[in-house]
Amino acid sequence: MKKLMAGLLAAVCFSPLYSVHAQQGDPQAGSQKNALCVGCHGIKGYHTGFPEVYRVPMLSGQSAGYIVSALNDYKTGARKHPSMGTTALSLTAQDAADLAAYYESTGLTTETPAKPIDGAAGAALVEKGGCIACHGAGLAKPIAPNYPKVAGQHADYVYAALRAYKTENKPQIGRNNPIMGGVVKQFSDKELKEIARYVESLPTTMQTIQPNRFR
Template identity: 50%
Template structure:
């Protein structure tokens, strides 16, 4: 995994093994049930280009086309407080395991294409950053085929959101902002803000399986 430390490499492999072993215990999701429950989500995630102003202005992430296991993982992290965005934590805190599974099934069902097998060639500067973070080792050669489905697809995601997300992994001791993840924390702390922006711009320009699907209320 290139320049990533042996400790992080071992952690990545161990985490993927544990996540794969635990995947079978998740509730089975229903697309139709998720469609009904998504009423709480479409005010942000159902409007193309919609922006969030906290902790800084950025587009809300595209979640249609993410895997169901990643969506459950993210919602669980918000509910537990490992992801500290106040609005998302409040919403996730109201969800049961079945609710999360249904919402995940609904948004994962929007997948209608497959990204190219490999990403476009980066500049030398970005290539070095990608190798330093061993990004493809977890998120795939096209950044849309992660080694574990509970990891996010990054290719084609909004650049400003990716930047905010990476910065969040470097924040500690803040009750309102930050993300607790040993692997991503170690990776993100290797980069300064300009390097994060360069990575985010490159990843956002890749062919994507992600999109925002407008719901009936906002079409």
Template identity: 55%
Template sequence: MNPLLPMIARSLVAVATVFVAAASAQAQGVAGDAQAGAKKADMCIGCHGIPGYQNSFPEIHKVPMISGQSDKYIISALTAYQKGDRKHPTMRGIAGSLTEQDMADLAAFYASEGGKPVADTPKAAGVAAAALIEKGACASCHGANFSKPIDPSYPKLAGQHADYLYFALKAYTVEGNKVVGRNNAIMGGIAKQFSHAEMKAIAKYLSSLDSELAVVPQSRFR
């Protein structure tokens, strides 16, 4: 392994704090209401409220668990879809229909729906996965247990679906595609270090960890 790669990854993490501060400042102006968010979630429950539900574009994978993510992360993700920094036609259309207040309310609702906090120390990774996690400096942003990010606008990864994590990592490496990919200089620099097989190994380990995330089934008849 190139000895400079971990140093580069940590430098990217340091630069990331600048972007995080800006995103957090943008989100501080609107207070979310979880009860209002519950009434606005009809457009979300058709995918995120069905256990095991799979997305078919651009490849088949389980839709991510968002119940239990922080409100700031959910707002950050929706904003990225709205701006086109995360490319996904369905999510772009949904996010584009939301006001800042809508995002804040939905974020407050889903943040309140998660499971119990998990232990600070996750189960040990195998030698290969541990080396990959170290190479990407993943814990530097997402926390030692991958469920307590250094900033709440970063996602919790522990227990997330492995196929979704793999899809997301690949998306950060895509360039010049109008409908697929994620524009994030920090994650792009990190993800491009890995082969697809290595991404799968990282995703498999992270998905095996105890999680605060959940799929909370909700009635369509409300």
């Protein structure tokens, strides 16, 4: 555990994405730049079909710093996803900051209620993994701007994301993060599904905002 915490502190303090000089985003500008985003993230219940099938994540209410970090990872290939990689490459640093600021500003003002499930097994696994150390209380108050809120996120997406940190040597699937890689490799895929199910049940301020033209 001491080694894990040392790694967490190093990641927070020395990551180039965690910086007081980060690009300042403009939510209003971001609202005018999300045409490429709403085709997937602006449709409630939308499932991506390639390279894996899962509901695309909710972005409204997500931490702006995390969105910028994720886009940078797609741009560099630290996260592998064909369409997200192409989209990220088309964005300037200011575009990414503006989009992130917009999505952070459009979350719910009050948390949704917890979903009634038997989440004891998932809660125990989350505790074992030390998830609160980065993602904060209720998995909704990350300790650093470039860490995500995960509470309430779609279970199938959470499972795919967690499993991606275990995936190696595949050209279109995988995520490179030493901290997350070390955490998830202690769990079986069955346990990761249980974690994801529990995570989805938690109260959240994240949502998907669907434009009128998609309704």
